[in-house]
Amino acid sequence: MHSSPKPLGEFDLIERFFKTPAASQASNSAINLGIGDDCALINPPSGEEIAITSDMLVEGRHFLKGADPEQLGRKALAVNLSDLAAMGAKPLGFNLSIALPSMNEQWLEAFSKGLFSIANQFACPLIGGDTTAGPLTISIATLGSTPPGKAIRRSGSKVDDEVWVSGTMGDARLTLAALRHEIDLPINDLQKIEHRMHQPTPRIELGLRLREIASAALDVSDGLLGDLQHILRQSQVDAEIFLERLPKSDVLKKQSIQTQNQFAACGGDDYELCFTAPKNQHQTILEIGKALNLPLTCIGRIIHKKNDSPQVHILNSDGKILSDTEAAQFLKSFDHFAA
Amino acid sequence: MHSSPKPLGEFDLIERFFKTPAASQASNSAINLGIGDDCALINPPSGEEIAITSDMLVEGRHFLKGADPEQLGRKALAVNLSDLAAMGAKPLGFNLSIALPSMNEQWLEAFSKGLFSIANQFACPLIGGDTTAGPLTISIATLGSTPPGKAIRRSGSKVDDEVWVSGTMGDARLTLAALRHEIDLPINDLQKIEHRMHQPTPRIELGLRLREIASAALDVSDGLLGDLQHILRQSQVDAEIFLERLPKSDVLKKQSIQTQNQFAACGGDDYELCFTAPKNQHQTILEIGKALNLPLTCIGRIIHKKNDSPQVHILNSDGKILSDTEAAQFLKSFDHFAA
Structure with missing residues (x-):
């Protein structure tokens, strides 16, 4: 069975723009299996709790049409990591789901450059996700971990703090x-x-x-x-x-x-x-x-x-x-x- | 500071349609902290690997405009759980990010009914997510777990299998x-x-x-x-x-x-x-x-x-x-x- 003659299908797209270099995955020893299977597999630090957060960014709502794609890639992941920061959680990895109105390779290259610059800076590799055609929408779910009971919740403020x-x-x-x-x-x-x-x-x-x-x-x-x-x-x-x-x-x-x-x-x-x-x-x-x-x-x-x-x-x-x-x-x- | 007089804001929306009943969360003892903080916290079964998968469903692409919202809610989570099934992973919980073109309460009620029917059936509670205005887009990330090394990967087929x-x-x-x-x-x-x-x-x-x-x-x-x-x-x-x-x-x-x-x-x-x-x-x-x-x-x-x-x-x-x-x-x- 030969690959079909489509210009750039979903799998090529992932392979070309979103596959984390093996070296970068290796930088986070928690990743047992990255992109390319039904799920990614993560081995959290022994006994730690898993923190998970999601954000969805919609064109025209969270960013302007024509926004710089590299900045957008950085920001999309940064706002997710910010939620981990607020819990005192250490990043483990993230899933990216993205709807794209068209296959603009230049846009994708810049977006993925921005995304990976933050991913590398915070040792938080891309481990999976989904790509589809649709109005430009970026949905990221990020995992982190904390020692049990050590996450900083919103519910702990005391009088005189x-x-x-x-x-x-x-x-x-x-x-x-x-x-x-x-x-x-x-x-x-x-x-x-x-x-x-x-x-x-x-x-x-x-x-x-x-x-x-x-x-x-x-x-x-x-x-x-x-x-x-x-x-x-x-x-x-x-x-x-x-x-x-x-x-x-x-x-x-x-x-x-x-x-x-x-x-x-x-x-x-x-x-x-x-x-x-x-x-x-x-x-x-x-x-x-x-x-x-x-x-x-x-x-x-x-x-x-x-x-x-x-x-x-x-x-x-x-x-x-x-x-x-x-x-x-x-x-x-x-x-x-x-x- | 009083709550603002908006018709239905993001937080009300979550509170009203997407807050998992405490009883349902309790059905999955892995959930330490659900909706309402910067992240959800999960305590995976001791020593197990975490499996994560994401899917994004876009109106007009994955489902028709006017699709039955209850069926859509069921399907949106079911396709995610299907990825966990393919890894041999047991569901832990999921994050829902959803962009909605308008606040249609009837639609949301039906959608959330369908979503929770699958969530309850498979003991996979909603633990967090994001809501925004935008073209109808449903993005779900689901977590599961497997004993270490027991996940069924795509790479294990042998000649004569x-x-x-x-x-x-x-x-x-x-x-x-x-x-x-x-x-x-x-x-x-x-x-x-x-x-x-x-x-x-x-x-x-x-x-x-x-x-x-x-x-x-x-x-x-x-x-x-x-x-x-x-x-x-x-x-x-x-x-x-x-x-x-x-x-x-x-x-x-x-x-x-x-x-x-x-x-x-x-x-x-x-x-x-x-x-x-x-x-x-x-x-x-x-x-x-x-x-x-x-x-x-x-x-x-x-x-x-x-x-x-x-x-x-x-x-x-x-x-x-x-x-x-x-x-x-x-x-x-x-x-x-x-x-």
Whole structure:
């Protein structure tokens, strides 16, 4: 039986663009069997728990038509790894399912280059997946592992814990605003921050170091205050957040105070970690930040729940809690089903 | 911070339609943490290997616009479980990523009903995923486990092994032909076979029983002869297949011999298992079929490779090997990038 004379079928496509070099698979000794069978087989570190996360990116929704394919490849995997980071899990490997409107070899080459650059950087090989024709959609499922009971869940925040964030907040949102011409940003300012939107860095190493330290964590994808609510809901606590403590880049600091606060507090796509930890870990956390060359900033604290549903209380520069109406303008958190 | 007044956001959607009842999660003791955190956490059976598989279903490509959502929910998970079955893996849980063109609550209710009916039947709970707006696309990643070294790979076929298939072949393709009006099928015949296309049964139990018996296996999704080639390529062997031995339903048997052969040999979407096993397992395999009330049919044998690239040699009813030209008409195997 001879191979059919199709221009480039599903199997050729995988073989050509998505087959991880054996050397790269070998870099992760957990992979027993990669692409090419009904399933991939993974041998998790002895006794460890498996963490799994999935993200789906749709053209026109999560990225613009015509988006740079190499950046897209990087980002598609990076946002998945960011979820592992938020659990304190170590990457094992990922599955890629992709729907492509056409067989654009140049696009595929660039996409796979970006994808593998992140895969190699974080020793997280491609182990399987699916390809099909369809509207451009990228769906990635990533596996990681943690020692039993050591994953950082959202439900562990305790009253008096401090609330922390890594890096700076709001630059991805500011980039988006500039690209949408909502804000007029000088080109050299844009160049300083646009990687924050296009090439987020999963904070894997930070997550691993926070395993025994943080009481809860998540990655900031939809906006800090909205995301923080998930921790509050699952931990059944409130939080006080000092707006002026939110870490901002020099570029964002040039904007109006209102823009700074809104973008830092509610802008999505930063993929930094937000976590809570007991007060006595304060110094240790600052040292982790130094060791990783990644600013870690304490932005508030966990308090007793005041009402039925957990709340973020936003404090302005004079330490005054914003009213519901005032707070409302900060709550324009990104929701994929919102208008 | 109060929940925003959106009609139905991503989190409500998950909460309402996709949150596995705690009881159902408890049915699988491997799940340490389900939906609602950055990752799900799974505790695989001690020392076992993890199997992972992904499938992406796109409207207009894998199912018709307006397809019954309950059947779609069933099928979306069933085809994934079928890959686990082909490895001899036991289901652990799955992640669902879904892009929806709109919030159609009736559709979601039916889809989730179908999905959970399969999830419950095979003790494979929904543990996480992603929802977004976009062209209707369903992407599922499923995890399973096998004792170390016991997964049935595609690469294990040996010369003189017998080639087997489960169930009957070609009914899903016949259903499609009837729905497309390519073939005029009496309504009561269609009713007898259409579940084969809409509600394929993953052969999980068969896969588990074949663990120590089969030398190679896969599930037939793209067409028997085309899929068998994957085993041949990975095992570096040829196969002889007797066309007249292909198991066919009574409904398919009413069609012309040519249609019977083409649909049974090349029709996709059957999701039966094709496997190879040493001759001395012949009787054991027949007994497994009896125990499972699932016909298992020996359709040929593995032989030495005759050329560089492994081939299926198709034998007609007088045991004559079809020429390349004759064989070509059987090779219209389904490829998602073919016209």
